[in-house]
Amino acid sequence: MNGFKLSLTVAFSATSLTIIATLPLSYKMARSSNRYREIWESLFELPIVIPQMVLGFALFIFFVRYLQISSVLALIVGHMVVISPYALSNVYAGISWMNWEMEDAAVSLGASRIRAFFEVVLPNARNALISAFLSCFLISFNAVEISLFLSIAGTSTLPVAMLNFLAMRWDPAISALSAMLVLFTLILVLLSEYIFGGRGK
DSSP, X not given: OHHHHHHHHHHHHHHHXXXXXXXXXXXXXXXXXXXXXXXXXHHHTHHHHSOHHHHHHHHHIIIIIISOOOSHHHHXXXXXXXXXXXXXXXXXXXXXXXXXXXXXXXXXXXXXXXXXXXXXXXXXXXXXXXXXXXXXXXXXXXXXXXXXXXXXXXXXXXXXXXHHHHXXXXXXXXXXXXXXXXXXXXXXXXHHHHXXXXXXX
């Protein structure tokens, strides 16, 4: 139960913070030149290109040895690094299709850029933000490699706790728990499909 709560906490925190961080960057990329967009895309694709075990070990060395941080904070930041490419791609894909003349029209009518962003851009990016949140939450919740290196001593996320338990002995309860996790993931995927597949509109 503690592992499940920790997985929910880490996944929700990492996903929320990543969405908040990638939203202004996606907005800037959508309104900037192709040269800068390609640079940012290449940087954010690194966590996908680098193997998860290598990335997890590198973050472990960075947080524990150099920063001497061994807490839930390190786990959340590690998950943010892993899910950031998926958050950026989802949010950017949603924002890039926006008609920027609507925002410019709001500004020309007296609204500030910040107000136009919150009242024009965000409502149009709502579906992309929800899609990014669901996909990143699933990736973070089921992440094993990064959590294996950054888990706190005595406290592990649910996938790591299941892996450690199986390393000691086999228990049918683990199979049942795995089936529940698959069902939980499937429900979120179906929910996303319902919302963005046309039926939820």
